[in-house]
Amino acid sequence: MTILVTGGTGLVGTRLLKRMVAAGLDCRAIVRAGKELAAGVAAVEADLNDPASLEGAVQGVSAVVHLAAVLRTQNEADIWKANVDGTRNLVEAVKSHAPNARFIMASTGLVYNSDSPYPAREDDAVAPNMAYPASKVAAEQVLRQSGLIWSILRLGxxxxxxxxxxxxxxxxxxxxxxxxxxxLSLVHHRDIETAVNLALTGAADSRILNIVDEAPTSLYELTSLVGTPIAPSAEPLTNPWFGQIDGALAASLGFVAKVPTVLQSRRDRSL
Structure with missing residues (x-):
């Protein structure tokens, strides 16, 4: 099995690729000139905004793990171009040159509405106002309508x-x-690998899954854990479920977090 990873030089991609290589998986990753990858990963120079460059990247792959995305920019046009157009270009390349490949896309729990009456579920309506989550919803639609074997991981x-x-x-x-x-519902980098491994088995085919650990944790507690506590408040919460997403569906399909809580992460010294 050869797995193509996009976003392999990002914060999520670098950590995932190291774990995938350590597990013995045959990985290649799209990179731009001058970028370095984790040891053991085959580099393919390509650009998601250059459809012609993607043919060689997808040839012969059994699966695609699509992590590449633009988030931290004030230029909304760049966000939409990278996250939607880039996804569409990659989808078309896979359809043409690796139509039987399993296509796994990372998305975000930020797609859910802030006024949810419970931890957000995969079948809830989504209408995000900010460019990043809105672009991810649009990219999800591109993939869901592609005819490929797909799964979408909405990460905490x-x-x-x-x-x-x-x-x-x-x-x-x-x-x-x-x-x-x-x-906030959280997910450790270690369990992004857990979720991707589950999706690679086919257990998540044609599904959107929320990927989170077992214990949503308050901002006050989280900031205290890293030594920069924020000011406390006894004011009531306006949207008490904002930031929390329900991981029951993924759990029913076999997802079990290796890092079940952020406190476990601290004990493991992997914060």
Whole structure:
């Protein structure tokens, strides 16, 4: 089995590829000139915005793990171009040159509406206002309508392996005026591999799955864990389920988090 990974030089991709190579999987990854990959990964110079360059990247692959995305930019046009047009170009390349490949796409729990009356489920309506999650919903639709063998992993708040995400939370709290009692559904990098491995078996074919650990944790607790606690508050939460997504469907298909809580991650020294 040869697996093509996009976004292999990003925070998620670098950590996933190291684990996949260590597990003995044959991995190749799309890179731009000058970028380096984890040892043991075959590099293919290509660009998701250049359809002609993708033919060689997808030739002979058994599966595609599509992680590449643009998030941290003020230019919304760049977000839509990368996340939707780039996905469409990759989908078309796979349809033409590897039509039997399993196509696994990473998405985000941010697609769900903030006023959900419970932890968000995969079949809930989605209508995000921000460009990044809105573009991911559009990219999901491209894949779902492609005719390929597909699965979509909507990830909780990704952290671990010294990626710096938890350390960014005080800044995000201040930027978005989040309540310190707001709880986030989390997923450790180790369990992105867990979810991808599950999807590679076919258990997630034609499904959208929320991928989260077992214990949503408050922003106040999370920031305290990394040594930068935010100000507490006793004010009531306006949207008490914002940030939480339901992982029951993935669990019913066999997903079991290797890092079930952020406290376990601290004990393992893999925050």
């Amino acid at each position: 708040f990704v952290y671990g392996d010294d990626d710096g995400h938890l350390q960014m939370l005080p800044k995000l709290v201040d930027m978005f005026k989040w309540h310190p009692a707001t709880k």
